[in-house]
Amino acid sequence: MDLKEPPPARLSEKADPAVVKYDSEGSNDYAEGEVQNGKLSRGLKGRHMQMIAIGGSIGAGLFVGSGSALHSGGPGSVLIGFMIVGLMLLFTVQALGELAVLYPVNGAFFAYACRFLDESWGFAMGWDYALSWLTVLPFEITAAGITISYWRDDINIGVWIAVFLTILIVVQFFGVKGYGEVEFVLGLIKIVAVVGFIIFGIVVDCGGVKSDPRGYIGAHYWHDPGAFNNGFKGFASVFVTAAFAFGGTELVGLAAAEAADPRKSLPTATKQVFWRITTFYVLSLFIVGLILPSDNKELLGASGANTKASPFVLAIQAAGVKGLPSVFNAVITISVLSVANSCTYGSTRTMQALGIRGMGPRFLTYIDSQGRPLWCVVIQILFGLLAFINEASTGSTVFTWLLSLSGLSYFFVWGSICLSHIRFRQGWKAQGHTLDELPYRAQFGVAGSWMGFGLCCIALVATFYVSLFPIGSPAAAENFFENYLAALIVIALYLGWKAYTRGKGGLFVRTSEMDLMSGMRAFDLDPLDDAAPRKKSIANLPTRVVRSFV
Numbered sequence: 001m002d003l004k005e006p007p008p009a010r011l012s013e014k015a016d017p018a019v020v021k022y023d024s025e026g027s028n029d030y031a032e033g034e035v036q037n038g039k040l041s042r043g044l045k046g047r048h049m050q051m052i053a054i055g056g057s058i059g060a061g062l063f064v065g066s067g068s069a070l071h072s073g074g075p076g077s078v079l080i081g082f083m084i085v086g087l088m089l090l091f092t093v094q095a096l097g098e099l100a101v102l103y104p105v106n107g108a109f110f111a112y113a114c115r116f117l118d119e120s121w122g123f124a125m126g127w128d129y130a131l132s133w134l135t136v137l138p139f140e141i142t143a144a145g146i147t148i149s150y151w152r153d154d155i156n157i158g159v160w161i162a163v164f165l166t167i168l169i170v171v172q173f174f175g176v177k178g179y180g181e182v183e184f185v186l187g188l189i190k191i192v193a194v195v196g197f198i199i200f201g202i203v204v205d206c207g208g209v210k211s212d213p214r215g216y217i218g219a220h221y222w223h224d225p226g227a228f229n230n231g232f233k234g235f236a237s238v239f240v241t242a243a244f245a246f247g248g249t250e251l252v253g254l255a256a257a258e259a260a261d262p263r264k265s266l267p268t269a270t271k272q273v274f275w276r277i278t279t280f281y282v283l284s285l286f287i288v289g290l291i292l293p294s295d296n297k298e299l300l301g302a303s304g305a306n307t308k309a310s311p312f313v314l315a316i317q318a319a320g321v322k323g324l325p326s327v328f329n330a331v332i333t334i335s336v337l338s339v340a341n342s343c344t345y346g347s348t349r350t351m352q353a354l355g356i357r358g359m360g361p362r363f364l365t366y367i368d369s370q371g372r373p374l375w376c377v378v379i380q381i382l383f384g385l386l387a388f389i390n391e392a393s394t395g396s397t398v399f400t401w402l403l404s405l406s407g408l409s410y411f412f413v414w415g416s417i418c419l420s421h422i423r424f425r426q427g428w429k430a431q432g433h434t435l436d437e438l439p440y441r442a443q444f445g446v447a448g449s450w451m452g453f454g455l456c457c458i459a460l461v462a463t464f465y466v467s468l469f470p471i472g473s474p475a476a477a478e479n480f481f482e483n484y485l486a487a488l489i490v491i492a493l494y495l496g497w498k499a500y501t502r503g504k505g506g507l508f509v510r511t512s513e514m515d516l517m518s519g520m521r522a523f524d525l526d527p528l529d530d531a532a533p534r535k536k537s538i539a540n541l542p543t544r545v546v547r548s549f550v
Helices: 046-055 060-102 108-116 119-148 157-172 175-205 220-226 231-236 238-246 251-258 262-271 273-291 297-301 311-318 324-356 374-391 395-403 409-430 445-468 477-500 541-547
Strands: none
Touching: 060 108, 060 119, 060 220, 060 231, 060 238, 060 251, 060 262, 060 273, 060 297, 060 311, 060 324, 060 409, 060 445, 108 119, 108 251, 108 324, 108 409, 119 157, 119 324, 119 374, 119 395, 119 409, 119 477, 157 175, 157 324, 157 374, 175 273, 175 311, 175 324, 220 273, 231 238, 231 445, 238 273, 238 409, 238 445, 251 262, 251 324, 262 273, 273 311, 297 311, 311 324, 324 374, 374 395, 395 477, 409 445, 409 477, 445 477
């Protein structure tokens, strides 16, 4: 038997552990033996995967959108809300890491949902995820253009939209390597900027900036104007902002199909999500809440890419440091372009995988000789042209509705990943496999996935409440659909595919019928050197704690 390419197993067939060996070179990127014009390039190295996990999606959601959450909920609500969503992501990415190492297939999220949950739900998750990235791209390109107005408001934004869209097109010529290198460089800049801001904020809070007339601040703003604004509604309003800010963390799993050695790079990348959550989100926003009052009137405009209302920029301006606001505005520009680059990657790979599974047009499956899903890239670029809608008087209204398609999408995707992991473990056990056969296991196990799924449900309920009863205004259908339209889209996609397939497969995939072999990248049961079990003792406790996160 050729150990590098094990034959596809029947749905009820159990794998023979004796013939399962790891091979970083061989895998089936195409479900069910589809013949393609080319293959996705496995050009992402470990450093690319780590940077995608750490700083891949840090953008306008954190640097600008967090300002509206600070104003509506207060620093306490922002801190707790982002910690809850961050904890949710920690569980989710660990579950995704286990699945992606074993099954580094294209279209990871929806493919796992199809395999372990239900085909119709997988269809809904796939297209909802693709649509969310398709609609976010024109927003991010527009955001990048708006940031330039911080320096030059005499140049029409359409000029900058054209420039940034051209840059994005050029990056696509270099395929997945271009994406990886761009994310590595831009991600590094973002990380340095956030760490620099945290240090700066600590100095400001302690009264160490001579140009700041406030002197020592401490926790003054947590008492006046207060840590919590607008009660529970203010707290519930933070979740959508947090989801948008954290959105893209799951891209590390999507990139597994194009990773040179997912068994080595994915576990490291998923563990580093802990540092990303605690340092780049929770800690930085805690510092912002200390040195910027939540009743600052400028925060009312903290939406989109209005960098003049960015809580980070406003905090620097309040300290009276000249020149530094411009530097951070440049960081926001870079961050927004980085997310735009991620939009293209996330949508194109998902659409291509949907086409392969017969859930999308056949032409989406085409991959050129350089490993690029060509027609998917063309579709994404065409959606990027929607950025020019800003030239119309109704542009902002159109964008509000476009972004409503992606507002809740992340909660559905993250919840589906956790539930897929739970069902996978049930199927793995039911078909006679043991945990020792897994090349990588989620650190928090099934319990972590249950917690992640539960937190997703809580966030959806809280968002539903604040959408139905908004802050400072009576209940209105328009406000509800602007915040909760994504949920209705998901339900419509699910029911539509269920009707189209006439209920094929029932309501869920039975554990005995789960396909545990297709798309599996074979692995060696001998553990990696850095994964070998170590004898636990008090002496090596500090080492074990550190190694669990790096």
